[in-house]
Amino acid sequence: MWGDLILYLLLEGFVLNLIIVENTDSVDGGRYRLGGERAEHVFGVLKSKVGDELRVGMVDGGKGVGVVEAISKGEVVLKCEFEEKAESMQVGIDLVCALPRQQTVKKVLHSAAAMGVGRIFFIRANRVEKSYFEASVLEEDNIRRFLIEGLSQGGKTAMPVVSVHRYFKKFFEDELGDVEKNFGGYDVKLLAEFSTEKMLSEFDLGVGKRVLLAIGPEGGWVDFEVGLMEGVGFEKFFLGPWTLRVENAVVAAIGQIELAVNGYGK
Amino acid sequence: MWGDLILYLLLEGFVLNLIIVENTDSVDGGRYRLGGERAEHVFGVLKSKVGDELRVGMVDGGKGVGVVEAISKGEVVLKCEFEEKAESMQVGIDLVCALPRQQTVKKVLHSAAAMGVGRIFFIRANRVEKSYFEASVLEEDNIRRFLIEGLSQGGKTAMPVVSVHRYFKKFFEDELGDVEKNFGGYDVKLLAEFSTEKMLSEFDLGVGKRVLLAIGPEGGWVDFEVGLMEGVGFEKFFLGPWTLRVENAVVAAIGQIELAVNGYGK
Numbered sequence: 266m267w268g269d270l271i272l273y274l275l276l277e278g279f280v281l282n283l284i285i286v287e288n289t290d291s292v293d294g295g296r297y298r299l300g301g302e303r304a305e306h307v308f309g310v311l312k313s314k315v316g317d318e319l320r321v322g323m324v325d326g327g328k329g330v331g332v333v334e335a336i337s338k339g340e341v342v343l344k345c346e347f348e349e350k351a352e353s354m355q356v357g358i359d360l361v362c363a364l365p366r367q368q369t370v371k372k373v374l375h376s377a378a379a380m381g382v383g384r385i386f387f388i389r390a391n392r393v394e395k396s397y398f399e400a401s402v403l404e405e406d407n408i409r410r411f412l413i414e415g416l417s418q419g420g421k422t423a424m425p426v427v428s429v430h431r432y433f434k435k436f437f438e439d440e441l442g443d444v445e446k447n448f449g450g451y452d453v454k455l456l457a458e459f460s461t462e463k464m465l466s467e468f469d470l471g472v473g474k475r476v477l478l479a480i481g482p483e484g485g486w487v488d489f490e491v492g493l494m495e496g497v498g499f500e501k502f503f504l505g506p507w508t509l510r511v512e513n514a515v516v517a518a519i520g521q522i523e524l525a526v527n528g529y530g531k
Numbered sequence: 532m533w534g535d536l537i538l539y540l541l542l543e544g545f546v547l548n549l550i551i552v553e554n555t556d557s558v559d560g561g562r563y564r565l566g567g568e569r570a571e572h573v574f575g576v577l578k579s580k581v582g583d584e585l586r587v588g589m590v591d592g593g594k595g596v597g598v599v600e601a602i603s604k605g606e607v608v609l610k611c612e613f614e615e616k617a618e619s620m621q622v623g624i625d626l627v628c629a630l631p632r633q634q635t636v637k638k639v640l641h642s643a644a645a646m647g648v649g650r651i652f653f654i655r656a657n658r659v660e661k662s663y664f665e666a667s668v669l670e671e672d673n674i675r676r677f678l679i680e681g682l683s684q685g686g687k688t689a690m691p692v693v694s695v696h697r698y699f700k701k702f703f704e705d706e707l708g709d710v711e712k713n714f715g716g717y718d719v720k721l722l723a724e725f726s727t728e729k730m731l732s733e734f735d736l737g738v739g740k741r742v743l744l745a746i747g748p749e750g751g752w753v754d755f756e757v758g759l760m761e762g763v764g765f766e767k768f769f770l771g772p773w774t775l776r777v778e779n780a781v782v783a784a785i786g787q788i789e790l791a792v793n794g795y796g797k
Contacts, residue, residue: 282774380773420774466794505789507646508548508686509782516779517786521794523771524787528732529795 281306281417283322284331286345296334297321297343304341307333313341321345322422324413357475358522359384359451363482364393364429365511367400372512374402374411374427379419380519384444388430390490392482403429433490437497451477454499457518458491461501465521468502471530476522480514547572547683549588550597552611562600563587563609570607573599579607587611588688590679623741624788625650625717629748630659630695631777633666638778640668640677640693645685646785650710654696656756658748669695699756703763717743720765723784724757727767731787734768737796742788746780 284307290297299307307313313333321331321343327350331343360377364370364387377385389398401407408427416422430436445451452474455465458481470476479499486494491501504518550573556563565573573579579599587597587609593616597609626643630636630653643651655664667673674693682688696702711717718740721731724747736742745765752760757767770784 376775376779379775379779380771418774418776464794465790505646505786505793508684509642509645510684513642513645513782516775516782520771520783520786521790524731524790525794527771528730528791 281311282420283320283328283417283422284343285322285324285413285417285422286331286343287324292342295345297331297345299341299343304337304339307341308336308338319343320420321347322416322420323347324416324422324424326422328420328422358382358519359386359475359477360515361386361388361477361479362511362515363388363390363480363486364397365482366394366397367402369511370400370402371411373515374408374425375415375418376512376516376519378412378415378425379421380516381419381421381423382425382519383423384448385425385427386430386436386441386444387427388436389433390482391433391487392484398429398431434493437493441497449475451475451498453477454494454497455479455518455522456486456491456494456499456501457481457504457514458486458501459503460491461503463501464503465525466529468500468525470522470525472526474526474530476526478515478518478522480511480518483511548686549586549594549683549688550609551588551590551679551683551688552597552609553590558608561611563597563611565607565609570603570605573607574602574604585609586686587613588682588686589613590682590688590690592688594686594688624648624785625652625741625743626781627652627654627743627745628777628781629654629656629746629752630663631749632660632663633668635777636666636668637677639781640674640691641681641684642778642782643785644678644681644691645687646782647685647687647689648691648785649689650714651691651693652696652702652707652710653693654702655699656748657699657753658750664695664697700759703759707763715741717741717764719743720760720763721745721784721788722752722757722760722765722767723747723770723780724752724767725769726757727769729767730769731791732795734766734791736788736791738792740792740796742792744781744784744788746777746784749777 286297290299292298313319313336315333315336317333319331322328327347329345329347331345333341334344335342360382362373362385412425430440453468453470454477456479479494504514509517552563556565558564579585579602581599581602583599585597588594593613595611595613597611599607600610601608626648628639628651678691696706719734719736720743722745745760770780775783
C-alpha cells in the first residue's frame with residue numbers, strides 16, 4: 266500500500282511532516298523497519314543519513330523522534346521514542362459527507378485526517394451517483410492510504426474511522442443512532458445549507474462538545490433530505506456566501522467550527 | 532484560453548454553476564456569442580436546447596439569465612439579461628500568498644476567486660523556490676483561466692486582480708504601501724502563524740472592514756519575515772491545531788474571517 270502513496274507524494278513534491286509508523290513495522294526495542302517506499306522517501310526526498318532525527322508518529326499513538334540507524338534505498342531502520350501522548354482534540358468533529366466522485370473522496374480523506382476528524386461517514390444522497398459506490402478509492406487499503414497521507418501532512422496520528430452507507434434513510438434513522446449509542450451522542454449536529462442565515466455564532470458550541478458536521482453533494486441536498494436530517498436533530502447553518510467544492514466546504518466548515526469552539530466558545 | 536479550461540472541467544466532471552461571459556463576447560442587443568469550448572460545455576455537458584435558460588455572469592458585472600437562441604457544438608448564442616447588480620462583498624479580503632508550486636497556484640486561484648477575494652499578491656519568501664516564478668501558470672492568460680473557473684464554480688463575477696512580486700522586502704516596504712495609497716488601506720492585516728495562541732476572535736473585525744490575509748509557504752515563514760511583516764502592521768493569528776496545505780490554509784482562513792466578521796462581528 267505504500268508504493269502508490271509515496272509515488273504520489275514524490276510526484277507532488279511534498280515532504281511529509283511526520284513519518285507515520287505502525288505496530289506491524291516494529292522489530293525490537295523501539296526499532297521500526299520501514300518498507301521500501303517509506304525508505305525511499307527518507308532516503309531520496311529527505312536525504313537523511315545515519316544519525317539524523319526524524320519526526321515520527323505512531324498510528325493512533327503518540328508522536329516522537331526516530332533516529333536513523335540504518336538506511337538504504339530499500340530499507341530504513343528507525344529507533345523511535347514516542348515522547349508525546351496521543352493528542353486529544355479539544356473539539357471532537359465527525360463528518361457526514363455525501364459520497365463525492367473519486368478524486369474528491371481522496372481530498373476529503375486527506376483533509377479530514379489532517380484536521381483531526383474522528384469518524385467519516387460517506388453516505389448516499391439524491392444527488393450522489395450510484396456508481397460512486399463502486400470507486401476503487403473506497404477499498405479499505407486505499408482509504409487507509411489517503412488517511413495516512415493526511416496524517417503525515419497534518420502532523421496527526423489519530424486514524425479516522427471511515428464507513429460507507431448506501432441508504433440515506435437507513436443511515437439517519439438506524440445506523441447513526443447505533444453509532445451514538447455505542448460511541449456517545451453528539452452535542453450539536455450541523456448541516457451546511459444556504460436556506461438559513463444562521464451562522465455558527467448562534468450555536469451552543471464550546472470546548473469539549475462533540476460535533477457532527479454534514480456536507481452535501483455538489484448540487485446540494487434535496488428538500489426531503491434536509492427535512493429528514495432536521496427530524497433527527499440536525500440544525501442548518503450558513504457557511505458563507507460561496508458555492509464551494511465539496512473538499513473546500515469540508516475545510517472551511519472545520520475551520521469555522523474550530524474558531525467557534527476555541528475562539529469564541531472557551 | 533477556453534480550450535484547456537473546459538477540457539479540464541470536462542475531465543473533472545464538474546458542471547459550471549455560472550456561465551461567465553465577457554464584453555468581448557457581445558454581439559448586439561444583449562446577445563453574446565460564446566467560443567467553441569464554452570459552447571461545448573453548454574451543448575455537451577449541460578445538454579441545453581434552444582429556449583433553455585442558463586445562469587450567466589458578466590465579468591466584473593452582474594448575474595442574470597441567458598436564453599439559448601442558437602446552439603451547436605461550435606457556437607452558442609445567448610440572449611442575456613443581467614438582473615442583478617454586481618455583488619459587493621460584506622468582507623473585503625485580499626490575499627498575500629507566498630508563491631507555491633504550480634499545481635497549488637491553480638487551486639489557490641480557483642478558491643480565492645470562488646470565495647470573493649479582491650486582490651491576490653503572490654510573493655517571494657525564504658522558503659519559496661526561485662524556479663516557481665518561471666511557472667507557466669503565472670502567464671496572464673493562465674491566471675485568468677483559473678480565476679474564471681473559480682468564478683464559475685463559486686457563482687461569482689468579480690475577477691480578482693493578481694500580481695506577482697519577486698522581492699519580499701520590496702513588496703512589504705514599498706509595493707504594498709503603494710497599493711494602500713491607491714486603493715485604500717487595510718483595517719486589519721493578518722498573518723497565520725503557529726507562534727501565537729491569539730485566534731481571530733480577539734481581533735477587531737466587523738462588517739465593512741478591509742482585511743489583508745497572509746498565508747506562508749509550505750514550510751512556514753522564517754523569523755525575519757514574520758518580524759518584517761509585523762513591522763508593517765501585520766498581526767499573528769492562530770488558524771488551528773493543524774498543518775495544512777497552502778490551498779487548504781487559504782480556504783480555512785477565509786472561512787474563519789467570514790464567521791468572525793459576519794457571525795460575531797455584526
